[in-house]
Amino acid sequence: MRSQSEPAAAEPGAIARPPLVREFLLVAGLFLVYKSGRQLATGHTAEALHNAHRIWDLERTLHLPSEVDVQSALLHGDTPVHLANTYYATIHFPATLAFLVWLYLKRPAHYVWARRVLAVVTAAALVLPFTFPLAPPRMLAASGLIDTARIYGPSVYGPPSSDHLSNQFAAMPSLHFGWALMVAIGLIVATRSRWRWLWLLHPAITLLVIVGTANHYWLDAIIATAMLGAALALIHPPHRTATTAGRGNRRLVSEEPVLVGAGR
DSSP states (O other): OOOTTOBOTTOGGGOOOOOHHHHHHHHHHHHHHHHHHHHTTOOOHHHHHHHHHHHHHHHHHTTOOOHHHHHHHHTTSHHHHHHHHHHHHHTHHHHHHHHHHHHHHHOHHHHHHHHHHHHHHHHHHTTHHHHSOBOOGGGOGGGTOOOHHHHHSOOSOOOTTTOOSOOTTBOSSOHHHHHHHHHHHHHHHHOOOTTGGGGGHHHHHHHHHHHHTTSOOHHHHHHHHHHHHHHHHHSOOOOOOTTTTTSSOHHHHHHOBOOTTTTO
16 A cells, blocks of 8 residues: 555656657658648649639638738738748748657657647548648639749749649648647647747747738638647646646656545
């Protein structure tokens, strides 16, 4: 029988860090599934453009803000639009990867949680291009939007007919926004700094960028948010403790006495 002063061995902060090779393969697989899964749903040009008109009209019916206003703000000068294109092209994957690496090294319990959430959201997001192919607003002449990346650079897409690296008719949901929002939520949950709420700037900037560059509709981000919310409801983060939230160390966990049966 455990004594009343026996240390708590199952403290979430003391979780063993997952094997590095296995996690590397899992995360690499997540990124490969993201890229290759969307390529399987290529084509469907006519259907994707038809759905784009439907989404555009639905947004007007719902009185959502116009994507044109966001793009117009970017086009006040070459620098803002070039920065927006660069943010879209270069931040998405590196920021998510850095987030997972940091959690793996510093908050292994939160890393496992975040990796599971991202995997579920990504898998669910790959279904929509098969069932609802959607052309981005930059391809929709009725929107009045321009392809800022093609005109001002840098661009990550080629002509849709010859682009074999991505499926440009998979605008919904926006994993650019979904992943950015998860990065912010994960860092807010895993840390205790008074400044941690500033991580919300990442998804906020991402949202303005994906809309202003005409790569996504507002509804793409809304659907991504709903998917992430569902995943977070199913997959709960580890209990918040001094160790898991970044205060103290393992010695604090091992020395703190607990009462047998407490909290049950």
